């Protein structure tokens with residue numbers, strides 16, 4: 001095929017460029033390295049990686065830890081705590097659950113490989129298992145909740161429970177009419193730590209669907225809790241809606257009257273109450289995030305406490321949340337030094353967010369959140385009440 005004049009010019013120019021590139025590559029090593037095809041594609045890939053949400057770098061300060069290898073026992077347990085993540089969810093929560101686990105893996109667990117336990121009152125769908133298994137290499141166990149730990153007990157007076165739900169609906173309270181929400185609160189208050197899949201673990205980190213972890217954790221919080229002899233940790237403290245727990249505090253006071261020996265010396269009552277325990281100021285730890293020692297919940301004091309509360313039917317006649325129940329127990333039955341605020345853990349459960357305000361913590365954690373949005377000292381926060389008990 002004969003080329004026209006401009007075609008011939010283009011061809012000979014291209015030929016000249018290739019010849020020059022070949023001579024320079026062969027005679028100048030640096031030029032060759034800089035322009036090799038693999039280098040150029042690597043540079044392109046790096047740019048790609050930089051802009052995907054998977055590319056949260058591991059924190060530079062942490063000593064290299066063994067990566068999770070294959071299955072239980074793949075990592076020397078001496079380097080890790082006896083701990084697990086636990087997520088209670090429905091099959092329909094799959095997208096939110098994937099989002100939470102992705103976020104947790106990117107910001108912490110991909111370097112640690114702590115296992116996961118998923119709990120549900122129904123059998124897990126193949127879809128849920130497949131989607132979650134795709135986003136972590138850590139071991140996962142799928143648990144079903146025993147019937148009686150979840151559903152409303154037969155001894156609850158249904159008429160009274162219906163009346164309670166109706167009253168709350170009239171008051172415009174969120175989840176007022178939901179029995180399943182009450183099942184969930186009661187299960188999280190008194191049963192999850194007794195599940196057979198959790199019995200082998202001491203520590204848990206509770207994770208919910210649709211949460212975000214905004215900072216890379218420069219340490220292992222489980223090992224921190226163990227080393228510092230902590231029992232319960234939180235990231236957000238806020239006020240409870242009092243209409244959901246009209247008789248909870250009186251019930252707590254009846255319990256402590258009956259068992260005064262269970263009340264810890266130097267406890268966190270000053271966080272829970274503004275008048276030395278006479279009334280509850282509604283401050284509690286937001287329990288959708290928790291890192292805690294399950295032996296506390298499994299111990300004699302909390303077991304008796306939960307049974308005492310449960311026997312009143314308040315989980316169903318009112319709408320007692322696991323957040324105030326856990327918080328009150330930790331606040332009264334533990335010395336305050338056993339409760340820890342994890343400032344470094346940037347955490348969001350919409351609509352609330354904890355984002356470290358201290359510049360050095362924020363930078364060190366490579367936090368993606370806006371510290372200006374942190375809940376800590378906003379109008380609905382109880383962080384002041386927490387701070388004041390250490391002043």
Ligand SMILES: Nc1nc2c(ncn2[C@@H]2O[C@H](COP(=O)(O)OP(=O)(O)OP(=O)(O)O)[C@@H](O)[C@H]2O)c(=O)[nH]1
Nearest residue numbers: 088089090093119120121180181184207208209288
């Ligand atoms: N298996 C199961 N899990 C549930 C059910 N209801 C709630 N959960 C889980 O229990 C936890 C708390 O429920 P949420 O609906 O998030 O309650 P919340 O955090 O008070 O309220 P939101 O602001 O709606 O998130 C989450 O991990 C849910 O996935 C249920 O009926 N079955």
Ligand SMILES: [Mg+2]
Nearest residue numbers: 208209288349
């Ligand atoms: Mg939630």
